[in-house]
Amino acid sequence: MAQQETDDYDYVVVGGGTAGSVVASRLTEDPSVRVAVIEGGPSDVDRPEVLTLRRWLGLLGGDLDYDYPTTPQPRGNSHIRHSRARVLGGCSSHNTLISFKPLPSDWDEWAEAGAEGWDAASMDPYYDRLLNNIVPVDEKDRNAIARDFVEAAQEAVGVPRVEGFNKEPFHEGVGFFDLAYHPETNKRSSASVAYLHPFLDRPNLHLLLETWALRLETAGGRATGVHVRAEDGTETTVTAAREVIVCAGAVDTPRLLMLSGVGPKRDLEALGIPVVHDLPGVGENLLDHPESVIVWETHGPLPDNSAMDSDAGLFVRRDPAAKGPDLMFHFYQTPFTDNPERLGYEKPRYGVSMTPNIPKPKSRGRLYLTSADPAVKPALDFGYFTDEDDYDGRTLVDGIRIAREIARTEPLASWLKREVCPGPELTGDEELGEYARKVAHTVYHPAGTCRIGAGDDPLAVVGPDLTVRGLSGLRIADASVFPTIPAVNPMIGVFMVGEKCADLLTRTTPGDDA
Numbered sequence: 001m002a003q004q005e006t007d008d009y010d011y012v013v014v015g016g017g018t019a020g021s022v023v024a025s026r027l028t029e030d031p032s033v034r035v036a037v038i039e040g041g042p043s044d045v046d047r048p049e050v051l052t053l054r055r056w057l058g059l060l061g062g063d064l065d066y067d068y069p070t071t072p073q074p075r076g077n078s079h080i081r082h083s084r085a086r087v088l089g090g091c092s093s094h095n096t097l098i099s100f101k102p103l104p105s106d107w108d109e110w111a112e113a114g115a116e117g118w119d120a121a122s123m124d125p126y127y128d129r130l131l132n133n134i135v136p137v138d139e140k141d142r143n144a145i146a147r148d149f150v151e152a153a154q155e156a157v158g159v160p161r162v163e164g165f166n167k168e169p170f171h172e173g174v175g176f177f178d179l180a181y182h183p184e185t186n187k188r189s190s191a192s193v194a195y196l197h198p199f200l201d202r203p204n205l206h207l208l209l210e211t212w213a214l215r216l217e218t219a220g221g222r223a224t225g226v227h228v229r230a231e232d233g234t235e236t237t238v239t240a241a242r243e244v245i246v247c248a249g250a251v252d253t254p255r256l257l258m259l260s261g262v263g264p265k266r267d268l269e270a271l272g273i274p275v276v277h278d279l280p281g282v283g284e285n286l287l288d289h290p291e292s293v294i295v296w297e298t299h300g301p302l303p304d305n306s307a308m309d310s311d312a313g314l315f316v317r318r319d320p321a322a323k324g325p326d327l328m329f330h331f332y333q334t335p336f337t338d339n340p341e342r343l344g345y346e347k348p349r350y351g352v353s354m355t356p357n358i359p360k361p362k363s364r365g366r367l368y369l370t371s372a373d374p375a376v377k378p379a380l381d382f383g384y385f386t387d388e389d390d391y392d393g394r395t396l397v398d399g400i401r402i403a404r405e406i407a408r409t410e411p412l413a414s415w416l417k418r419e420v421c422p423g424p425e426l427t428g429d430e431e432l433g434e435y436a437r438k439v440a441h442t443v444y445h446p447a448g449t450c451r452i453g454a455g456d457d458p459l460a461v462v463g464p465d466l467t468v469r470g471l472s473g474l475r476i477a478d479a480s481v482f483p484t485i486p487a488v489n490p491m492i493g494v495f496m497v498g499e500k501c502a503d504l505l506t507r508t509t510p511g512d513d514a
């Protein structure tokens with residue numbers, strides 16, 4: 001296999017995904033700074049199946065999806081597959097682009113966890129910098145049944161109607177989401193569309209597509225580059241004169257670190273991976289937002305207009321002492337029975353779903369390697385529903401009950417013919433809990449596996465400046481650095497991590513006295 005050294009770059013960004021696109025775009029604003037982006041997937045330019053938001057579901061499980069399984073989940077659903085996009089823009093190129101600025105309580109929780117400088121007041125300006133077109137679901141995309149869900153939820157739960165969830169912090173409310181899209185064409189305003197497409201002609205921005213980072217190169221405790229394999233099998237070392245920034249996401253960032261010998265010493269030794277730096281927190285603190293599902297058959301077909309078939313949602317605060325919402329729902333204009341079907345439920349021809357979701361789950365998991373072979377997928381043990389007092393499971397049961405109240409309320413009630421799953425005969429806490437956990441799915445929010453923390457936190461992987469502890473020339477910027485998961489959908493938080501990382505890098509650029 002051919003081996004060669006490439007030109008020197010100032011920065012090498014691993015992963016042209018959500019955060020990586022932001023970092024690369026911002027760094028190359030300075031024409032004297034040379035940046036290489038190592039991206040495992042192809043370009044999304046001129047690919048309507050990627051760029052059209054409403055086609056998102058068609059991408060899951062296909063050739064642009066790394067498709068990670070989970071380990072068996074004794075108290076949950078062992079069949080969950082975690083989609084991770086293999087394309088420029090990363091998961092922002094195949095997700096639903098629901099856009100929530102994390103709530104002030106989410107950022108303040110980070111600061112309390114040791115992420116100094118990541119409190120709400122410090123993070124706010126990064127939201128204002130975002131280049132994405134973030135707009136409420138357009139009037140023409142507001143389906144009649146989703147409108148009636150919003151009205152019924154207001155009435156049944158007594159929460160306010162919200163128009164523009166990002167206008168001000170909220171504890172509860174129902175309404176249409178803000179999305180990062182262009183309503184006139186349904187085109188994504190993904191990380192690649194907003195941060196890379198307008199700048200592809202920058203001579204200092206070098207995208208290495210269909211190129212896989214096999215390991216980080218280090219010398220004397222400093223990251224010097226990235227060893228990569230191109231589509232044709234050629235192996236190369238891409239060197240970084242200043243820094244390597246790993247933006248491979250919450251699954252592939254800890255995976256790459258561990259394959260490079262950076263991680264829990266004992267685990268690495270057991271797999272025969274030479275230890276470069278013992279960092280026990282790599283892969284720990286695996287977080288997600290699990291949700292369950294309740295499905296109704298409708299009397300007939302629904303109107304077809306929509307932005308992406310899950311355009312509205314509800315936030316509830318059951319515990320008045322909670323700092324933010326403690327129960328969330330997506331409303332799907334489709335019968336989402338993939339998981340219930342495994343338990344014997346049928347899929348109605350026409351239907352809708354409500355999906356109770358846990359904004360602040362208490363269960364924690366762990367990601368680890370089972371082999372030193374970089375081709376072997378890592379093990380993802382989310383530990384779903386393993387928290388001691390079953391807070392997570394109980395939250396879903398509360399959610400099913402609230403969803404039923406909404407379904408009984410007009411103007412939604414008259415659309416619905418019958419509850420298909422779990423079915424009206426299931427009413428007890430225990431049986432609802434069992435159902436809710438067994439059909440639980442993910443909304444694909446893995447995070448936390450290389451968390452930010454203070455210097456005395458033994459499981460912190462990066463410090464508040466995103467540098468990897470104990471090594472120099474190496475930072476991480478993606479969903480893996482989240483110390484805790486925001487109560488809302490996390491993508492905008494990831495964009496803001498990218499913006500803050502770029503800011504930290506440019507502020508420390510030699511010769512820049514900002």
Ligand SMILES: Cc1cc2nc3c(=O)[nH]c(=O)nc-3n(C[C@H](O)[C@H](O)[C@H](O)COP(=O)(O)OP(=O)(O)OC[C@H]3O[C@@H](n4cnc5c(N)ncnc54)[C@H](O)[C@@H]3O)c2cc1C
Nearest residue numbers: 015017018019040090091095097098213249479489490491
């Ligand atoms: C189906 C789906 C729907 C979602 N919906 C929403 C939503 O509506 N709203 C919301 O807030 N969040 C949503 N999310 C979550 C959100 O998209 C993610 O949290 C976020 O995009 C993660 O960004 P990231 O930068 O951490 O990783 P990614 O965007 O996944 O970027 C990682 C990039 O690194 C590349 N890569 C990985 N390993 C390597 C390697 N070794 N070598 C080279 N390249 C590599 C990948 O190809 C990818 O491009 C959804 C996620 C999915 C999958």
